[in-house]
Amino acid sequence: xxxxxxxxxxxxxxxxxxxxxxxxVHSWADAIAIKATVQPAGGSINAAIYGKELSYMKSLMYQGxxxxxxxxxxxxxxxxxxxxxxxxxxxxxxxxYSDHLNVLIKKVNHNGD
Numbered sequence: 001x002x003x004x005x006x007x008x009x010x011x012x013x014x015x016x017x018x019x020x021x022x023x024x025v026h027s028w029a030d031a032i033a034i035k036a037t038v039q040p041a042g043g044s045i046n047a048a049i050y051g052k053e054l055s056y057m058k059s060l061m062y063q064g065x066x067x068x069x070x071x072x073x074x075x076x077x078x079x080x081x082x083x084x085x086x087x088x089x090x091x092x093x094x095x096x097y098s099d100h101l102n103v104l105i106k107k108v109n110h111n112g113d
Contacts, residue, residue, distance in 0.1 A: 012083075037062075088107060
């Protein structure tokens, strides 16, 4: 990945707990700075899977240890909001390649929800 195309993003891991009544609730852990290349999501396979939702998705190319396939799905990404806000994107899928991860993220609270 070219260094000039890397963007600093904030990863907020999803924390699952219980409230006073025993119901499952989630919150966000403190933000962790990561660097990734951000591009619009595309491709015929993604279009077939996500349909109209694809326009609310981005593709990240990431090298590092903070995001892991099988563990980081549903964690949040602060792309267009500050680190203290709730994430504006959530990780929907992760594909591991030899030297990087392809991470698909979906915008939360858009008009299509």
